[in-house]
Amino acid sequence: MVERKKTEEDAASIASLKPFRLVKFFSYSGLAVFLLFTLVLSWIISNHAKKVLLERSEAYAFVVAENLSHQVFQQFVLPTVVRYGKIALRNPEQFARLDAVVRNATHGMRIQAVTIFDSRENIISYSTVATRIGRTGEGGIEYRKALAGNNNSVVRSTGSLLNLLPGGRPISSQLSTFIPFRQYQANNQKRDVIMGVIEVVQDLSEDVEAITKLQGSIILTSMLIMSALFVVLGFIVARADRIIDARAEERRRLEQQLHQSQRLATLGKMVASVSHEIKNPLGIVRSTADILGKRLKSVAPGNEHLAEIIVEETGRLDGIVREFLDFARPQEPKMAPTSVNDIFSKILKFMEPELEQQKIVLETSLSQDMPRISLDQGLMHRACLNILVNSVQAMPGGGKLTVETRYEKATDMAMLVVSDTGGGMSLEKQGHIFTPFYTDKNRGTGLGLAIVKNIVDSHQGTIFVDSKEGEGATFTVALPVG
Ligand SMILES: Nc1ncnc2c1ncn2[C@@H]1O[C@H](COP(=O)(O)OP(=O)(O)OP(=O)(O)O)[C@@H](O)[C@H]1O
Ligand SMILES: [Mg+2]
Numbered sequence: 001m002v003e004r005k006k007t008e009e010d011a012a013s014i015a016s017l018k019p020f021r022l023v024k025f026f027s028y029s030g031l032a033v034f035l036l037f038t039l040v041l042s043w044i045i046s047n048h049a050k051k052v053l054l055e056r057s058e059a060y061a062f063v064v065a066e067n068l069s070h071q072v073f074q075q076f077v078l079p080t081v082v083r084y085g086k087i088a089l090r091n092p093e094q095f096a097r098l099d100a101v102v103r104n105a106t107h108g109m110r111i112q113a114v115t116i117f118d119s120r121e122n123i124i125s126y127s128t129v130a131t132r133i134g135r136t137g138e139g140g141i142e143y144r145k146a147l148a149g150n151n152n153s154v155v156r157s158t159g160s161l162l163n164l165l166p167g168g169r170p171i172s173s174q175l176s177t178f179i180p181f182r183q184y185q186a187n188n189q190k191r192d193v194i195m196g197v198i199e200v201v202q203d204l205s206e207d208v209e210a211i212t213k214l215q216g217s218i219i220l221t222s223m224l225i226m227s228a229l230f231v232v233l234g235f236i237v238a239r240a241d242r243i244i245d246a247r248a249e250e251r252r253r254l255e256q257q258l259h260q261s262q263r264l265a266t267l268g269k270m271v272a273s274v275s276h277e278i279k280n281p282l283g284i285v286r287s288t289a290d291i292l293g294k295r296l297k298s299v300a301p302g303n304e305h306l307a308e309i310i311v312e313e314t315g316r317l318d319g320i321v322r323e324f325l326d327f328a329r330p331q332e333p334k335m336a337p338t339s340v341n342d343i344f345s346k347i348l349k350f351m352e353p354e355l356e357q358q359k360i361v362l363e364t365s366l367s368q369d370m371p372r373i374s375l376d377q378g379l380m381h382r383a384c385l386n387i388l389v390n391s392v393q394a395m396p397g398g399g400k401l402t403v404e405t406r407y408e409k410a411t412d413m414a415m416l417v418v419s420d421t422g423g424g425m426s427l428e429k430q431g432h433i434f435t436p437f438y439t440d441k442n443r444g445t446g447l448g449l450a451i452v453k454n455i456v457d458s459h460q461g462t463i464f465v466d467s468k469e470g471e472g473a474t475f476t477v478a479l480p481v482g
Contacts, residue, residue: 027233031226038222046215053207054175058153061177064109065151065200071105072098072116073184077195089125098126106200112174113201116181117143119194139178139197146178146197153177157208164216173208176201264436272328275321282321286314320445326382327436327447333376333458340373340405340414340479341366343381347388348403359398370407373414373481375459383455386448387418387475393441394422394473412481419474424467433465452477 076098080087089095102114115127122143123136132138145152159171181196293307344366348355355362391401399421406415425433432438434453439446456463456477467473 024237027237031229031233035222035226038226039219042215042218042222045218046211049211049214050208053204053211054155057175057202057204058177061111061153061175061200061202062151062179064106064111065177065179065198068102068105068114068200069179069181069198070184070188072101072181072198075101077183095126099128102126102128110202111200112203113199115199115201117197117199119147119181119196125196139199142176142178143197143199146180147194149180149194151177151179155204159209159212161212161216161219164212171205171209171212173204174201175204267436268328271324275324275328278321279318279325282314282318286311286318289314316443323445323447323451327451327454333379333455335374335376337372338375338377338380339370340375340380340384340416341370343377343384344403344405344416347381347385351388351392354392355401358392358395360392360395361398361400363400363402365402365404367405367407370405370414371481373479375479376455379455379458383452383477384416384418386452387477390448391418391420391422391473391475394420394424399472407481414479414481416477416479417474419472421472424469424471424473425465426469430465430467434463 076094077087080094080097084091084094087094089098106114113128115129115132116125117123117139118125121136122139124132124134124138127133140154142152142154154176155173156176157171157173159169159173163169163171177200179198179200180194181198183191183193183195185191289307289310293304293311296304296307344364348362348364352362388401388403395401402417402419404415404417404419406417407413408415434449435446436450437446438450453463456479459479461477461479463475463477465473465475
């Protein structure tokens with residue numbers, strides 16, 4: 001039964017935590033999805049930018065190459081053929097002329113290199129890069145496509161995002177555009193005769209690097225935002241965890257309290273019925289012992305004290321039983337305007353001989369402007385008496401007992417304060433003293449302060465203790481006046 005209840009409780013607590021776990025899960029996976037999304041987005045953006053860059057550069061290169069092809073034909077091929085009969089670039093004059101034409105035509109046009117391939121064999125006849133001149137077999141598939149009459153281009157790139165890291169090699173990107181080198185008619189119309197292939201190389205490294213940097217900064221920014229979100233979320237989660245823990249702890253405490261009070265209620269009922277049953281026989285024992293004592297006087301003189309012991313002890317037992325009953329019975333206070341000063345005065349008058357006997361000095365300070373308070377005189381009398389009796393018991397070797405009443409106007413509360421110079425209590429002990437049956441006295445029931453607390457509670461008041469071991473104790477009861 002207990003086991004089942006426990007598992008039910010566990011299930012309930014897990015159920016209460018579930019929605020939060022779900023939120024946590026969604027938040028974290030949301031962040032991950034967002035990060036992935038940004039990565040993909042940055043890749044799409046940079047790819048698109050690169051594509052646009054290449055298309056524009058290619059279109060530009062076609063125009064430049066066409067223009068170059070026209071100029072080379074007009075300003076180099078035709079005059080050279082007229083003057084020398086044939087083109088032979090080994091002739092330095094011819095080479096210098098072609099070089100001048102090419103450099104003039106491409107001047108200021110962001111062209112890195114121009115190369116002219118021969119049409120008959122895959123050999124470089126001219127290049128602005130001197131070391132390439134004369135090399136064979138360097139024109140690849142692009143060369144062959146151009147020879148077949150098709151303009152085309154190829155990108156040669158190295159480097160990626162990683163090259164942006166400190167110490168990485170610079171990103172490089174070259175666009176090589178190949179167009180057929182044709183002959184022109186007098187009216188500037190192209191002929192079908194292809195004399196070679198012109199390759200125009202553009203350096204796009206700077207632009208590609210800028211695009212890659214943009215991609216990097218998109219990723220970096222989103223990662224920064226992500227991290228900030230993550231930290232904030234982490235804080236929220238940690239806080240929520242703490243709140244949940246605190247709530248669980250509070251619930252456990254309340255449950256414990258509930259169990260405790262349920263146990264006490266059952267115990268109270270039991271104690272009440274047992275006490276009730278004991279009360280009557282106890283009365284009979286006591287009166288019988290009384291009669292016995294009288295008879296003993298005549299039958300066995302000198303033994304009367306035995307009967308007296310029975311009477312005395314049954315009297316004490318009666319007191320304990322009454323205390324049990326007081327604690328166990330539900331106490332409905334019967335309220336009437338009462339002077340708390342009067343209650344104290346009456347008790348102190350009654351205790352005077354005992355205080356004197358125990359060498360306890362009494363100091364009273366009963367407030368004159370204390371209003372009358374609506375309370376159950378009998379119950380409050382009992383509560384104050386219990387507190388005072390404890391104080392007296394705490395000073396077996398004498399001391400000072402201080403009783404004070406005070407009206408606090410601001411809070412409209414009556415403060416009843418009892419201090420002694422007895423042995424005091426540790427903090428740990430202070431946590432137990434209002435618990436029923438807690439006592440360290442041989443002849444105590446441990447119900448005194450539990451009864452006091454019940455009474456103060458039923459008057460909507462509060463009771464607290466201030467004490468240090470070896471330095472006496474102060475009990476304060478605060479009662480609402482209005
Ligand atoms: N003024 C005090 N100074 C030091 N300890 C105290 C004082 N008042 C109470 N206590 C401690 O609190 C315990 C509980 O007090 P409580 O009045 O409830 O029971 P008790 O006095 O032991 O027994 P009972 O009052 O039923 O005869 C006491 O046993 C004592 O240890
Ligand atoms: Mg007591």
